[in-house]
Amino acid sequence: MTQTGVDHVPNPNTRPEAGGFDSADWWRQAVVYQIYPRSFHDADGDGLGDLRGVTEKADYLKDLGIDAVWLSPFYPSQLADGGYDVDDYRDVDPRLGSLDDFDAMVHALHGRRIKVVVDIVPNHSSNLHRWFREAVAAGPGSLERDRYIFRDGRGESGELPPSDWQSVFGGPAWTRVTEPDGAPGQWYMHIFASEQPDWNWDNPDVHQEFLDTIRFWADRGVDGFRIDVAHALAKDLGEELVDSHALPNEFEEFGTHPFWDRDEVHDIYAEWRRAFNEYDPPRTAVAEAWVHPDRLARYASPDGLGQAFSFDLLEVPFTAENFRRAITKNLDEARRSGASSTWVLSNHDVVRHPTRYGLDLDTLLERLEERPLTPSGGTDLSVAAKQWLLLGSPEDLLDRDRGLRRARAAELLVLALPGSAYIYQGSELGLYEVVEIDDDQRQDPSFFRNPGKDQGRDGCRVPLPWERTAQDFGFGGPAHLPQPEWFAGHAADAELSDPGSTLNMYRSALAARREMQAAEELEWGPLNGGDVVHIVRPDGWESITNFGSDPLELPEGGVVVVSSQPLQSSLLPPETTVWLRHRTGGR
Structure with missing residues (x-):
């Protein structure tokens, strides 16, 4: 076996088939x-990241080797929910810049072939x-109020919420307004925070x-566009x-649910698709939809x-069986929809x-005395991690070295x-x-x-470390x-100078992926099964992940392109992934 580790640096401007920057199917x-703008980099020194x-x-970003940047909300907002409470959908929060700054950013990214x-x-x-x-100023029954979901309260004088529904963030899903005459009035619906009133998508003004x-x-x-809570727009209360x-x-x-995953929501997206297709190339979109x-x-x-x-992959523990099941399921879903799969390990909402x-x-589950953590009988790793935080984040339950080793694999x-593949900012630094x-x-x-x-x-939203000593x-x-303080060891400049860093692993992998x-x-490759996930791509590339606790003998004839940990001669260490390439283009 030939071994080149992370020294393999392919031409970043080549991609053998369609899907590059100029292609309609680039996505x-x-x-x-993913950039969470307020925590990425601050150019004006006010403590908030900006455009x-x-x-x-x-x-x-160009040197990292990505194809696109996804910006979390940068719109004017009071930050009741990290920018997902939008004051104006067609402007930039002045603390984050201006529309001119936005245009300059797009120009800079496009100039580097980043969508x-x-x-x-x-x-x-x-x-x-x-x-x-x-809507509040216009009063009950007005055209303005019909753009949102207002209802009269229950009780003798409407003092009780219209229903006992709870918001995702806790507390009632209804908040009462004061009417223009100063009297207590109607209630408006908000699935999330009270500062986030839900739109009424039965109103044509909202569509427009x-x-x-x-x-x-x-x-x-x-x-392209990432659609927040895409499964909640259509409602029939x-x-x-x-x-x-x-x-x-x-x-x-x-x-059948009054506001989650109703069939009518797809009429909205068919309307949007027609708008996306007005452009050449058509604009893309990806749904955040927590549905069956x-x-x-x-x-x-x-x-x-x-x-x-x-x-x-946000939810399952680090085992070969879980990853194999997720890969199979997601490829099947993509086949049914005609889309491509999406792979997410972290984002702005999870540990x-x-x-x-x-x-x-x-040990965590024993301390919680809860087993399992999900109704289906499994352990949701994201839920378990949140429970660990609630326990005060006891360090004796966390093996940081093992966590990073598994993350890299x-x-x-x-x-x-x-x-x-969607990468959340800071993942490339091993944060x-x-x-x-x-x-x-x-x-x-x-x-x-x-x-x-x-x-x-x-x-997961703490501002990124760029310079170790600054x-x-x-x-x-x-x-x-x-x-x-431990951010110092994960700062971008520190990782760039370390050949074995997570950042350099990402850079090598993304260059090779091109x-x-x-x-x-x-x-599936011949080693697939048990604690091993072995996949083979049609062009002579293969990836082998050892989820187990014992080293694995690698197959002969492959050139090592990149590995998540140093190899031991021809052995793949535990909790490690390696990419191999066969010079002949086949196995």
Whole structure:
């Protein structure tokens, strides 16, 4: 066997088949890097990351080797939910820049052959959106109020919420307004925070508002859209609201829930698809839809959004069986929808995967005295990680070295799979969840609305470390969430100087991935089974992941392109992935 480790640096500008920057189907095999703008890089020193900060790091992103950037919301917002409470869908939060800054960022990224995807938040606006302020001012029965979901309260004088429904962030899903005459008035619905009133998608004004928004950003060069809570827009509450105990289970009684995953939502996305297709190339979209697997294909259909996230790998423990099952399931779903698969290990809503993979699950579950953590009988790793946070993040339950080792193995496996890979900022630095955040420093509404039940998502949103010895680790200003001391070892400049770092592993893997032929399918290799996931691509590339505790003898004849840990001669260490390439183009 020939071994080159991470020294293999292919030509980053080549890709053997369709799917490159200039192709209409660029998204099918894209590596997309998620940026949470307020925590990426701060160019003006005010402590919040901004759009100029993204522009300043455009070369870093190019050198990393990604195909696209996905920007979490950068719109005007009071940050009641990290920017997902939008005051104005067609502007930039002045703390993050201006429309001119946005245009400059798009120009800089496109000049480096990086596509731009932006977040659209269509289930709810901010309560400071001009239409919501007009709705409150106009009073009951008005055309303005019909753009949102208002109902009279229960009780003798309407003092009780219209139903006992609870919001995702805790507390009632209804908030009462004061009418123009000063009297207590109607209630408005909000699935999430009270600052996020839900739109009424039965109103044609709402449809036009979002068509205008899509075209506004597409006209400015945006290549695609990530659709937040895509399964919640369409609602049919009925005249009489049922109590929460009578609500159907949307994962069992398909299309019957008043506001989750209703069939009518796809009429909205068919309308959007027509707008996407007005452009050349057509604009792309990916749905965030937490629905039953049998329901996901419609969100990803060519007549709808075109692609949908799969979140399986956010939830399952690090075992070969779990990963094999997820890979098979997701490729089957993509086949049914005509889309390509999406692979996600971390995002802005979950505990970072090096921490998840480092947890001692058996001991954690014993301390919780809860087994299992999900109704289906399995252990949801994301839920377990949140429970670990609630216990005070005891370090004796976390093996950081093992967590990072497993994370690197999982990342390399995911990048070898056909489909789109989504990388959350900081994953390329091997960042763990930050737990050193005092309660008075937290910002996530889920923490404040669920005291003692949810530690929130701030730990994965801490500003990135760029320079090991610089103030605020080179973020650019006093970080809005505290950066721990251990960030120094994960700073980008420190990792660039370390050949074995996670950052350099990513750079080598993404450069190598560009030499792979675009593929929608894979075949299982002869070593697949037990603790080994062995996949073979049609162009002579293969990926072998050893999930077990014993070294594995590698097959003869392959050139080692990149590995997640140093190899031991011809042995693949435990919890390690290696990519091999056969010089003849076949096995």
